[in-house]
Amino acid sequence: xxxxxxxxxxxxxxxxxxxxxxxxxxxxxxxxxxxxxxxxxxxxxxxxxxxxxxxxxxxxxxxxxxxxxxxxxxxxxxxxxxxxxxxxxxxxxxxxxxxxxxxxxxxxxxxxxxxxxxxxxxxxxxxxxxxxxxxxxxxxxxxxxxxxxxxxxxxxxxxxxxxxxxxxxxxxxxxxxxxxxxxxxxxxxxxxxxxxxxxxxxxxxxxxxxxxxxxxxxxxxxxxxxxxxxxxxxxxxxxxxxxxxxxxxxxxxxxxxxxxxxxxxxxxxxxxxxxxxxxxxxxxxxxxxxxxxxxxxxxxxxxxxxxxxxxxxxxxxxxxxxxxxxxxxxxxxxxxxxxxxxxxxxxxxxxxxxxxxxxxxxxxxxxxxxxxxxxxxxxxxxxxxxxxxxxxxxxxxxxxxxxxxxxxxxxxxxxxxxxxxxxxxxxxxxxxxxxxxxxxxxxxxxxxxxxxxxxxxxxxxxxxxxxxxxxxxxxxxxxxxxxxxxxxxxxxxxxxxxxxxxxxxxxxxxxxxxxxxxxxxxxxxxxxxxxxxxxxxxxxxxxxxxxxxxxxxxxxxxxxxxxxxxxxxxxxxxxxxxxxxxxxxxxxxxxxxxxxxxxxxxxxxxxxxxxxxxxxxxxxxxxxxxxxxxxxxxxxxxxxxxxxxxxxxxxxxxxxxxxxxxxxxxxxxxxxxxxxxxxxxxxxxxxxxxxxxxxxxxxxxxxxxxxxxxxxxxxxxxxxxxxxxxxxxxxxxxxxxxxxxxxxxxxxxxxxxxxxxxxxxxxxxxxxxxxxxxxxxxxxxxxxxxxxxxxxxxxxxxxxxxxxxxxxxxxxxxxxxxxxx
Amino acid sequence: xxxxxxxxxxxxxxxxxxxxxxxxxxxxxxxxxxxxxxxxxxxxxxxxxxxxxxxxxxxxxxxxxxxxxxxxxxxxxxxxxxxxxxxxxxxxxxxxxxxxxxxxxxxxxxxxxxxxxxxxxxxxxxxxxxxxxxxxxxxxxxxxxxxxxxx
Numbered sequence: 001x002x003x004x005x006x007x008x009x010x011x012x013x014x015x016x017x018x019x020x021x022x023x024x025x026x027x028x029x030x031x032x033x034x035x036x037x038x039x040x041x042x043x044x045x046x047x048x049x050x051x052x053x054x055x056x057x058x059x060x061x062x063x064x065x066x067x068x069x070x071x072x073x074x075x076x077x078x079x080x081x082x083x084x085x086x087x088x089x090x091x092x093x094x095x096x097x098x099x100x101x102x103x104x105x106x107x108x109x110x111x112x113x114x115x116x117x118x119x120x121x122x123x124x125x126x127x128x129x130x131x132x133x134x135x136x137x138x139x140x141x142x143x144x145x146x147x148x149x150x151x152x153x154x155x156x157x158x159x160x161x162x163x164x165x166x167x168x169x170x171x172x173x174x175x176x177x178x179x180x181x182x183x184x185x186x187x188x189x190x191x192x193x194x195x196x197x198x199x200x201x202x203x204x205x206x207x208x209x210x211x212x213x214x215x216x217x218x219x220x221x222x223x224x225x226x227x228x229x230x231x232x233x234x235x236x237x238x239x240x241x242x243x244x245x246x247x248x249x250x251x252x253x254x255x256x257x258x259x260x261x262x263x264x265x266x267x268x269x270x271x272x273x274x275x276x277x278x279x280x281x282x283x284x285x286x287x288x289x290x291x292x293x294x295x296x297x298x299x300x301x302x303x304x305x306x307x308x309x310x311x312x313x314x315x316x317x318x319x320x321x322x323x324x325x326x327x328x329x330x331x332x333x334x335x336x337x338x339x340x341x342x343x344x345x346x347x348x349x350x351x352x353x354x355x356x357x358x359x360x361x362x363x364x365x366x367x368x369x370x371x372x373x374x375x376x377x378x379x380x381x382x383x384x385x386x387x388x389x390x391x392x393x394x395x396x397x398x399x400x401x402x403x404x405x406x407x408x409x410x411x412x413x414x415x416x417x418x419x420x421x422x423x424x425x426x427x428x429x430x431x432x433x434x435x436x437x438x439x440x441x442x443x444x445x446x447x448x449x450x451x452x453x454x455x456x457x458x459x460x461x462x463x464x465x466x467x468x469x470x471x472x473x474x475x476x477x478x479x480x481x482x483x484x485x486x487x488x489x490x491x492x493x494x495x496x497x498x499x500x501x502x503x504x505x506x507x508x509x510x511x512x513x514x515x516x517x518x519x520x521x522x523x524x525x526x527x528x529x530x531x532x533x534x535x536x537x538x539x540x541x542x543x544x545x546x547x548x549x550x551x552x553x554x555x556x557x558x559x560x561x562x563x564x565x566x567x568x569x570x571x572x573x574x575x576x577x578x579x580x581x582x583x584x585x586x587x588x589x590x591x592x593x594x595x596x597x598x599x600x601x602x603x604x605x606x607x608x609x610x611x612x613x614x615x616x617x618x619x620x621x622x623x624x625x626x627x628x629x630x631x632x633x634x635x636x637x638x639x640x641x642x643x644x645x646x647x648x649x650x651x652x653x654x655x656x657x658x659x660x661x662x663x664x665x666x667x668x669x670x671x672x673x674x675x676x677x678x679x680x681x682x683x684x685x686x687x688x689x690x691x692x693x694x695x696x697x698x699x700x701x702x703x704x705x706x707x708x709x710x711x712x713x714x715x716x717x718x719x720x721x722x723x724x725x726x727x728x729x730x731x732x733x734x735x736x737x738x739x740x741x742x743x744x745x746x747x748x749x750x751x752x753x754x755x756x757x758x759x760x761x762x763x764x765x766x767x768x769x770x771x772x773x774x775x776x777x778x779x780x781x782x783x784x785x786x787x788x789x790x791x792x793x794x795x796x797x798x799x800x801x802x803x804x805x806x807x808x809x810x811x812x813x814x815x816x817x818x819x820x821x
Numbered sequence: 822x823x824x825x826x827x828x829x830x831x832x833x834x835x836x837x838x839x840x841x842x843x844x845x846x847x848x849x850x851x852x853x854x855x856x857x858x859x860x861x862x863x864x865x866x867x868x869x870x871x872x873x874x875x876x877x878x879x880x881x882x883x884x885x886x887x888x889x890x891x892x893x894x895x896x897x898x899x900x901x902x903x904x905x906x907x908x909x910x911x912x913x914x915x916x917x918x919x920x921x922x923x924x925x926x927x928x929x930x931x932x933x934x935x936x937x938x939x940x941x942x943x944x945x946x947x948x949x950x951x952x953x954x955x956x957x958x959x960x961x962x963x964x965x966x967x968x969x970x971x972x
Contacts, residue, residue, distance in 0.1 A: 399923045399930075406870055406931060436932055488937030496935040497868060518937075 074564040075610070078625045079617040080812050086625045089697050092667075094118075095567050095623060097553050099528065106167045108213040108551040112139050113533065114663060115553055116574050119565030120485075120529050122557040124519040129609060130562045131601035135516040135574040136479070139662040140535045140549060141472060143509045143775075147547075148208050148215040154191050155217050155546070156209065160184045163480055164217075165209050166550035168530045174202055180530045180552070181482045213551065219536065219544040228538040229412065229473055231265030232312065232359025233272075236350050239333040240277040240341050243366040247449030248420050249333065251456060252364060253326040255463040260323065262468045264540035265315065271322060272312035272353060275329070276346035277338035278371055285321045286310035292325040294332075300345040300372040305352055312353055341367050344374025344400060347415070347433065351408055358412025358474055360506050361439075362466075365430070366421045366447075374400040379648075380424040386645040388804065391588045393648060394655070396429040405436035409495045412474040414439045414506035416466070419649075420447035420459070427652040438475075438494045438504040440511065440660065442466075443653040454750045454779045461777030469775065472507040472537030472545075482529035484521040491515070491577035491659050507537050510775045512662030514577050523555045560610045563621050572630040573666050576658045579640065583655070592640055599631045600818045607819060618816040632811045633671045633701075633798045643804025644795070665774055668717035672796050674699040677722070678711040678732040680762045686769075693769045694762050702799040702808070711736075714796060715770050720780045721793045722752075735759040742784065749782035849954050851879040856947040859940060869931040877927025884913045902964075909953065 074095060078086070094110040097118040114137045121127040127134055156165040158179035170178045174193070178185050188204050195207050208215060235256070237249065263269060275281045280300065284293040284307060295306040305311060315322065343365055350361045368376050379393045396402060408415055416439040419425055427443065434441050442462060447455050477494075478501050479487060487500055492513035497503040502513075523529060535547045556562060575598055582591040603620055611619060620627065638646055639654035658666060675696040686693040699705045699712070706712055708725040711732050724733070724745055733739050735757040737749075752764050771778060781789050794800075801807035806814065858876055861867045891910055894903040921930040933939055 396922055399921075402930075402932060403924075410870070486937075490935075495932065499863065499935065 072564055074566075074621060074623040075560060076622040077611065077615075077619050078622050079615070080620050080625060080628060081617045081809075081816065083625075085700070086629065087698050087700060090695060091673075091698075092569055092626065094569065095565055097565065099552060099554055103168065103528075103552055106211065106213055108549050111664065112142055112144075112214060113531070113549050113551045114138075114567060114570050115531075115551070116567055116570040117562055117565055118553055118567055119556040119561050120523065120553050121519065121562050122524065122526075122555055123522045126557065126559065126562070127519055129605060130559055131598070131605045132562070132566055132571060133516060133574050133578065133598075134518070135514055135570075136531060136551075137570050137573055137663050138479075138513045138515075138533055138549070139511075140477065140513070140533050140547060141470070141507045141509050141511065141537075142662070143470065144214070148212050149218065149545075150208055150215055151218045152191070152209075153220070154189050155219070156186075156189060156192050158182060158184055159186055161480065163532055164534060164546070164548045164550075166530070166532060166548070167210050167213055168528070168550060168552040169210070171205050174204065177204070180528075181480055181532065183483065214547075214549045217546040217548065219546050221544075223536055223546065224544050228542040228544050229358050230268035230270060230542060231263070231471070231473065231540045232270045232354060232357050233263065234312065234350055234354055234359060234361045235271075235273050236346055236361060236363045237273070237275045237329070238277070238341060238343070238365050238367070239275045239281075239336060240338050240367065241336050242339065242341075243277075243364075243420075244330075244333050244336055246366055246420060246447050247456075248364065248366065248447060248459070249330045250449070251460055252463065253329050255460060255467065257323060257326050259464060259467045260315070260319070260326075263315070264468070264471050266541045267314075267316055268542065269315040269540075270312045270357070270359070271315045273325060273329075274346060274349055274353070275333070276342055277336065278340035278342055280342065280346050280349050282306055282311050282349075283325055284310050285313045285318050285325065287313070287318050287321070289321060292321050292328075297349070300342045303345050303349045303352065305349070312357075340371045341365075341369050342371040343369035343430075344404075345372040347374070347401075347404055350415070351404065351411070351413060354408075354413045355411040358505060359414075360471065360473075361408075361413060361415045362418065363415060363433075364418045364420065365425070366419075367423065368421075368425050369430075374398065374404075376426045376429055378424050379426060385647060386643060386804075388643045389589070391583075391642070391648070391651065394428055394588070394652060395584050396432050397426060398429055399432075401429055401432040402436055405433045406495060408433075408437040409503050409505055412505045413437065414504075416440050416442070416506075418442045418444070419653075420444045421649075422446045422448070424647070425649055427649045427656070431652065431656055435493050435656070436495050438506050438511075440493065440508065441653065441656050443649070445647070445650060454748070454781070457750070458777050458779045465775050465777070470509050471540055472535070473505070473540070475504040475507040475535060475537035477502045477504060477507075477513075477533060477535045479515060480532045480534070481517065482523075482526070482531075484519060484523045484526070485517050485529060486520045487515045487517050489516040489578075489581075491574075491581070493660055504535075504537075507535065510662070511660060512666070514574055514659075516574065516578070526555050528552050528554045559605070563606055563610055564623060566621075566623050568624055568626050568630065569663060569667050571627070572634065572670065573658075573663050575631075576634055576637075576639075576666065576670065579634070580655045580659055583640070588640065588642065592635055592642070595631050595634055595640070596815075599628050600815050602627065603815065604819045618812050618819065628812055628815055629799075629808060630671055632806070632808055636795070636798045636802075636805055637670055641805070644802070665717050665776075668715060668774075671798070672701065672714050672716035674701055674705065675713045675715070675766075676707075676710050677713045677763055677766065678709075678729050678736075680759065680766065682762070688769065691765050691769075692762070693765050696766070700799055701797050703794070703797050704800075713767070714793065715778070716796055717774070718776060718778050720767065720770065720778045721783050721789070721796075722780060723783045723793055726785060732759065736763045737782070745782065745784045747784070747787055750780055752780070849951065849958070851883050852947060852951045852954060854879065856944070856951065859944045859947060862934065863940060863944075869934050873927070873929040873931045873934060876929050877925060880917075880928050881926045884917065887913060902960075905957070905960075909950075 094114060095118050097104060116133055116135050121130065157163060161179060161182040163179055163181045168180045172178055172185060175188050176185050177188055192204050194201050195203055197208060198206060273283045279296050279298040280303065282295045284295060297303060297306060354361065368378060376397060379397060414437045415433045417430060417434045419427060431441050444455055444459055446452055449456055490496055493511060494502040494504050530550060530552045532548065532550045538544050575595055579591040579595050582594055606621055607619060634640060637654060639651055639658055657669060676699060677696060680694040680696060682692055682694060684695050686695055709727040709729060710725050711728050712723045714721040726742060728742060730741065733741060736759050738753040738755055739745055752767065767780065783789055783793050799808035855876055858872050862869060862872055891903060891906050916928065920928045923930060
C-alpha cells in the first residue's frame, strides 16, 4: 500500500480549538471523523470547524509500516492531573479506523457497529498486554434514513462459512471472489455478473451488495422455517385496585385508541387482550358480537383458554369491537376492590394464546405478584439501601420467569414488561421474562396520574413510540468474524441458541447488543479483519428480510497502535455490561473493583510499554483521556453506587438499561451533558431543516461550573434538568420561562412556555433537538434551590466529592498511586 | 452399634466384583454423556435447552451414588479410599451449593451455559472427573482382585 494514500484519510484531523476561558487548554481537543454520505448524521460534530485547522496528522501505522516521525493525535500524552478541560466542545466522536480511504468510505457506520479497539491486535498476548477489553457494540435494527434494499434471486454467500458477500471481499478475477472471513475462494454466480443498477455486465464489484456495508436483502423461501407470521399483539393489563388507582389504564387505552391504525402490520394483524387481578379475564372479540364478551377463568393453578379462537382476532375485521373494549375497560374496573395480582398465571395464559403463531406480549404490572405460580416476596430491606457494603438480591429469586421466557423464545413470543409501581416489585426476577425473550423493560417508579403528571406525559410518549415503531418478528442474528477471532460472551436481551446464533423473537429499533471477543489464533499475514452481523427477520408486512452489516478493521502488532485506536466510549459501555454480569454472579464490590482496575491496568500498560519518556503525573493517551472520568461516572451511576440510598428496583433497572440500550444513550446515562443555556447564541449553530439549533459548549460535571447567575441544562438521557441559578439573569427568566423573578419559579415546572422571544425560540429549539435524537421521551424538570429533584441533579455532578465517593481529582490521585507502584 | 456391624458385614459380603464394577460404571456413564453433550453444544449440534434438560436429571444421582460409596467405604473402614474420595465429595457439595437459582435439580442453566467461560469450565470439569473415575476404577479393580485372591 503506498504511503501517500494514508495521508489525510482514515486519519483523525486535528482541529485547534484555541484556548478557552480558563486558559488551561493547550493544543488540540477535537477530532473530526470522515463524513458518511449514506446516513444522516444526527450527532454531527461541530461542522464545519470554526477555527483554523492544525497540521493534518498522519494516521498510526498499519502493520508493517511504521511512521514514527510525528506522534499521532490519538497518542498525544495528556497529564490528567494538570489538564482540567478534557471534554471536547461537542459530542465525543468515535475514532476512525485507519484503513485506506476507499475501504473506510464504505465501512459500516459507527452508530450501527462499533468496536472497542479500532485496530485489532495481532495476538492474544498483545491484547492481554494492552489490558483493554476487545468487543463489539451493535445497534443492528436502528432506524436508518437510507437503507439499500436488494431483491435478488440469488443471495451470494461463501460456501463454507456462509458469510454474505460484502464490500470487503477481494475479487480474484471477474469470476471468483475470496471470502474475507474464512479466505475461501468462491465462484461468482452468473446472475451476479449483471448489475441492474448500471445495466452493465461483467462488473460484479459494482453491485450494491459489494458497495454498501449495510443493506437489506429480501429473503427467498429457503430462509423460512414456516410461512412468515402475521403481526400478533397481545396486551396484558393488571386491573387490581392498586393498578386502577394509578390511572394508567386510561392512558394505555387512550394511546391504543389513538394509535390503532399505526400499529405495524398488514391485513393479517391480530390483537388480543387479557386482564388479570386474582383471576384471569379473557375477551371474546369475535366478529358479529354486538359487544366484547368477558370470560373469567378463576382456576389459576391450571390455566386453560376458555374458547379456542376469537380471543386473538384480526384487527381490521374486528376493529369496532376492539375500540369498544378499549373505551369500556377503564370503567369496567373503576370500582374494583381486588388487591391480589396473579401475574404468573396471566403470563402462562398469554403464552398459551400466542404459542401457535408467535408475536409480542405487552405486560403492564403495578405491584408484586402475590398469587399463583411465580408469586414473589418482598426481598428489599429499606435499611440496606444506603449500604456501603454489598447489595443483595440482584439475581432472580425464582427461575419461573426465566423458564417461561425460554419457552416463549422457543415459540417466537417476546414479552415486554411495563412496570408502573411505587413499591418494590422485584424487577430482578420479573425482568427475566423480557431479558431472555428479547423483550424490553420499561420502568416508571411512582407512577400516578395525579401525583406525578410529568411521569404520565413520559409514559404517553413512550407508549406512542412503543406502539408505532418498526418491529421484526421471529428473528435470529448471527455475528461472524474473521478466522482467528471468536466471540465468547454476549450482552443484551436475547437467548443464545448456539455458539454465535442469537434467538430474537422480536427485534426492535431501540435495542443494542454487545459481544466480547478473544483472539484464538494469531492474526499473522492479515492486514485487516472483518465482522458481519446478519439479522434475519420477518417484517410486520410478512416479508422475510435479512439485514446485513459488515465492518472491517485493520490489524496491528504494536501496543502504541492499539492504544491509538481505542474507542473510549465503546470500552466504557462494554465494561459496564461486564460489570453488571459480575455484580449478579459475584458481588457488587467485585464489579466496582474490576472497573477501577480496568482503568488502572490500561494506564499502567500505557506507561510501561508505550511511553518513551517518563514524566511525573498521571499520563494517558489523548484517546483514553476521558477513561478515568467515565469509570468514575460508572462508579457513581445508580447501578453501581454504594453509600447513597438507592432503591433496589431503580438499581436493577439501571443495570438492565446499561445492558440493553445502544451506546449513544448509555453514554448519556453514564455521563450526562451539561450546557449553559442562559446565554445561547446562534454562533456555531446547526441548521437542521430550516431551524437554527444553537450548540452550546459541553461543560464539566462539577458544581464549580455552575454559576449563580446562569441557567444550566443537564441532558441525562431519560431526563433533562434545567437548573436556574439564584441570581439568574432576569432576562432569561422573563424571555424564556415567562416568569417575573426567581421566586416565581414553581417547584414542579416541566414545560418551557412557547413565548415569542428569540431566547425562548433558541432554548426550545435546543431542547427539542436533544429530544428528537432519541426514541424515548425525556422529561424536562426545571430546578431551583428548594426543588425536591435538586438532589438527583447534584448526584450527576460526578466530578465532585460526596460523603460516600471520591471527587474526580481524588480518584485520579488514587489511580496514579496504583499506576506508579 | 449392632446395625453398624451388620452393615459392615453386608458391605464385606457385597464386595463382589459386580459391585465394584457398578461403582465406576455408574459414575462414568453420565460423565461421558456430559462430555459428549458439551461437545455437541460447542459444535452447534444441539440446543442448550434440550441439552440442559438431558444433563440436569443426571447430576443429583451421580452425586448421591458417590455419597453412597463414601458411606460404604466408611462402614468398611477403608480409610485410604475414603480419604481419596473426600475432596471429590467436598467439591460436589460446593458445586451444588453454588448452582444458579433453579426450581428443578441440576447444575446447568440454558441461558448461561453458552458463555464460553462457563462451557469451558464444564468441559474441563467433565474431563477431570472422568480421569479421576477411571483411575479409581483401576484402583478398585486392584482392590477387588486382592480381596478375591486373598480369600
